[in-house]
Amino acid sequence: MKNIAVLGSTGSIGKNTLEVVRNLNRNSFPVSVKYISANSNSELLAAQIEEFKPEAAVIFDPESFNRLKNRSLNHKCEILCGQAGINEIARRDDFELVVNALVGFSGLIPTIEAIKNGKDIALANKESLVVAGELIYSMLAASNSHLLPVDSEHSAILQCVQGEPLKKITKLILTASGGPFRELPAGDMINVTVADALNHPNWKMGNKITIDSATLMNKGFEIIEAKWLFSIEAENIEVLIHPQSIIHSMVEFSDGSVKAQLGVPDMKVPIQYAITYPGRIESDFPRIDFKSLKKLTFEEPDLEKFECLKLAYDVINSGGSYPIVLNGANEAAVDLFLNGKIKFTDIPALIKSAMDKHQNHTKPTLESIVEIDSWSRKYVKETALQEV
Ligand code: NDP
Numbered sequence: 135m136k137n138i139a140v141l142g143s144t145g146s147i148g149k150n151t152l153e154v155v156r157n158l159n160r161n162s163f164p165v166s167v168k169y170i171s172a173n174s175n176s177e178l179l180a181a182q183i184e185e186f187k188p189e190a191a192v193i194f195d196p197e198s199f200n201r202l203k204n205r206s207l208n209h210k211c212e213i214l215c216g217q218a219g220i221n222e223i224a225r226r227d228d229f230e231l232v233v234n235a236l237v238g239f240s241g242l243i244p245t246i247e248a249i250k251n252g253k254d255i256a257l258a259n260k261e262s263l264v265v266a267g268e269l270i271y272s273m274l275a276a277s278n279s280h281l282l283p284v285d286s287e288h289s290a291i292l293q294c295v296q297g298e299p300l301k302k303i304t305k306l307i308l309t310a311s312g313g314p315f316r317e318l319p320a321g322d323m324i325n326v327t328v329a330d331a332l333n334h335p336n337w338k339m340g341n342k343i344t345i346d347s348a349t350l351m352n353k354g355f356e357i358i359e360a361k362w363l364f365s366i367e368a369e370n371i372e373v374l375i376h377p378q379s380i381i382h383s384m385v386e387f388s389d390g391s392v393k394a395q396l397g398v399p400d401m402k403v404p405i406q407y408a409i410t411y412p413g414r415i416e417s418d419f420p421r422i423d424f425k426s427l428k429k430l431t432f433e434e435p436d437l438e439k440f441e442c443l444k445l446a447y448d449v450i451n452s453g454g455s456y457p458i459v460l461n462g463a464n465e466a467a468v469d470l471f472l473n474g475k476i477k478f479t480d481i482p483a484l485i486k487s488a489m490d491k492h493q494n495h496t497k498p499t500l501e502s503i504v505e506i507d508s509w510s511r512k513y514v515k516e517t518a519l520q521e522v
Pocket residue numbers: 141142143144145146147148171172173174175176194234235236237238240258259260261284285286337338339340341342343401
C-alpha cells in the first residue's frame with residue numbers, strides 16, 4: 135500500500151492525480167489518500183473527502199475553512215486551516231509521498247516541509263525549484279527525500295535516462311507546443327485577450343500555467359527545473375518548439391544517440407509514473423495512434439516575440455536571487471492580466487522592470503526568498519497601477 139498526500143487536490147493536476155489513484159486501485163497497486171488540500175473550493179474538497187476518506191483535509195481560505203467545518207460529512211475527518219495545517223500533516227508518519235500540485239509560490243513551503251520530514255515528493259509545483267532550487271537540493275542532500283518530476287517534459291527525461299549514467303548526457307531537449315500564439319505576428323501580441331491566452335491548443339490546465347504557456351515563461355521555468363533535477367548546465371538544455379506535443383522531451387548522449395519519450399498529451403501518464411516510479415502499472419489512458427499522426431514538426435523558439443523566455447535565459451545566466459524575482463513578478467503580472475488590468479505584452483515588460491530594479495543576492499536563505507518574492511509582487515502591482 136502506498137500512502138500519499140495530495141496538496142492542491144482540487145486543481146487540474148490534483149484532480150488528475152485522484153484519477154490516477156482510481157486507476158492504480160483498479161490495477162493491483164493500492165494507494166491510500168491520507169491527506170488532501172485546497173485553497174477555497176470547499177465543495178469539491180467535501181466530495182473528495184467522501185470518496186477518498188482521508189485522515190485530514192487542509193483548506194487555506196479561512197471562510198472556506200468555516201464552511202467546510204460546519205458541513206455535515208459522512209466521512210469524519212479532521213479539517214485543518216492554512217499553512218499551519220500543512221505543517222501539521224507534514225509531520226505525520228502515516229504517509230510516504232506528497233504530490234505537490236499547488237500553484238505558484240504557495241507550493242514552496244510545503245516542498246520544504248516535506249523534505250524536512252523525509253517525505254518523497256512528486257513535484258508538479260515547478261515554481262518551488264525556480265525560486266529555491268539551490269536551497270532544496272542542499273536540503274535533499276541531507277535528507278531521505280527524493281524529488282520525482284510530474285511535469286511531462288521532466289518525466290520524459292527521467293524515463294529516457296533510466297539505466298544511463300547522468301555524466302553521459304550531453305544535451306536535454308525540452309519540447310514546447312509553442313502555445314496559442316506560435317503563428318501570431320509579433321505586432322499582434324499586444325491585442326491578445328484573456329480568452330485567447332487561455333485557449334491552449336493541446337493541454338487543459340489551470341489558468342496560471344496556461345498563461346505561462348502562452349508567454350513561454352513556462353518553458354523558461356522548465357529549463358531551471360531541468361537544471362536542478364538532472365544537475366545539468368542550462369547551456370546544455372535546448373528548447374524546441376514541437377506543436378503536436380507528442381514527443382514530451384528528448385535526451386542526447388555522448389555517443390550521439392538520442393532517446394525520446396512519446397505519448398498523447400495527458401498528464402495522468404507522468405503523474406502515475408511519479409507515483410509508481412521506478413515501476414510501470416497498467417492503465418487505459420489514451421494511446422497514440424501513429425497511423426493517424428500526419429507529421430511531427432520542430433522549430434526554434436522566437437525569443438524576440440516571446441520575451442518571457444528570453445528573460446528566463448537571462449536569469450539563468452545571472453543566477454542568485456534573480457529567479458525569485460522572475461517568478462514573483464510573473465505571478466503578479468499574470469494575475470493582473472487575468473483580471474483585465476494589463477495587456478498581454480505588459481507581462482514581460484513588468485518582469486523586466488522588476489529585474490532591472492533588483493540587487494542580486496547570492497545563496498538566498500528561505501527568509502530572503504520570501505522577502506524578495508513579496509517585494510517583486512508589490513513592485514509589479516505598484517508599477518502597473520502607476521502606468522494605468
Ligand atoms: P490549478 O490552478 O488548477 O490548481 C491549483 C491548486 O492549488 C488548487 O487545488 C487550488 O485550490 C490550490 N491553491 C491555489 N492557490 C493556493 C494558495 N495560495 N494556497 C494553497 N492552495 C492553493 O493549477 P494546476 O493544477 O494547473 O497546476 C499546479 C502546478 O502544477 C503548477 O505549479 C503548474 O505549473 C504545474 N503543472 C501543471 C500542469 C497541468 O497540466 N495543469 C502541467 C505541468 C505542471 P482551489 O481549487 O481551492 O483554488
